[in-house]
Amino acid sequence: MPELPEVETTRRGIAGSVIGQCIAEVIVRNPMLRWPVPRDLERSLAGARVHAVERRAKYLLLRIGDGTLIIHLGMSGSLKLVDPDALPETHDHLDIVLDDRHALRLRDPRRFGAVLWTTRDPAQHPLLCRLGPEPLGEEFDGGYLHERSRGRRRAVKNFVMDSRVVAGVGNIYANEALHLAGIHPARPAGRISRARHEQLAGAIRTTLSAAIGSGGTTLRDFVGSAGEPGAFGEKLHVYGRAGLRCGQCAGLIRSRSIGQRSSFYCPVCQR
């Protein structure tokens, strides 16, 4: 579930409450996430201070003491600020209790998420070292997309969802950005002009920025750090809207699977 805007919403929601705090306790109720939560996590964290809460792609990076806690929310994860005395519910796998008696509580029904600890440069971590540029950063633009796509035959939707090309564009926002750019999701990436790649890069930035501004998209279970759902779902133009009219041209929105992922597009205004 959480794509970049949801992870950024989470980051902004927790940063002010955790930066400057020290870790009092770590409670692991179920370590079996995508990879096991490190057994000695409490020993690494206890007493250490949180210096910063950053984001790279869909990874949250909590700078704690002399290391970094890497958190990924997978498909169904969320991170809430709670009173540590509040009873945990099913799928509340981990609490990071802070000195001020608040706790970060990780919930992840499907357990596709991850909690990892590194004392090295997190950018060099195997999970992060091959990520492409941040879509809201300066290196990402149409020229970059155009250059990277030359000779590539795969569908442009799969191309922009490849985290080695650009980090953090997931299924919802890939569909939305391609609609905004007027590009058919199955079009081979290498057969898109520079001008249209400029359009696409701009559409990705616009879509992600607007979603962050709305607190993300809640389809099923995403909630922000205070438990609030994201409001961007009301602003989706194609995702989940098969059979409805396109707002741009009154064509009918279609859905089909592209690269094993459900895709939504307007066959009239996306070419």
Next chain:
DNA sequence: CTTTACGCCTGACGGC
């Protein structure tokens, strides 16, 4: 090298 298919896991939903 690029591209595709497959799991990991739980829960929600539709059809019967």
Next chain:
DNA sequence: TGCCGTCAGGCGTAAA
């Protein structure tokens, strides 16, 4: 009411 198949926001890995 229940059971069963299908699908879901991600992504590493194996294999073609």
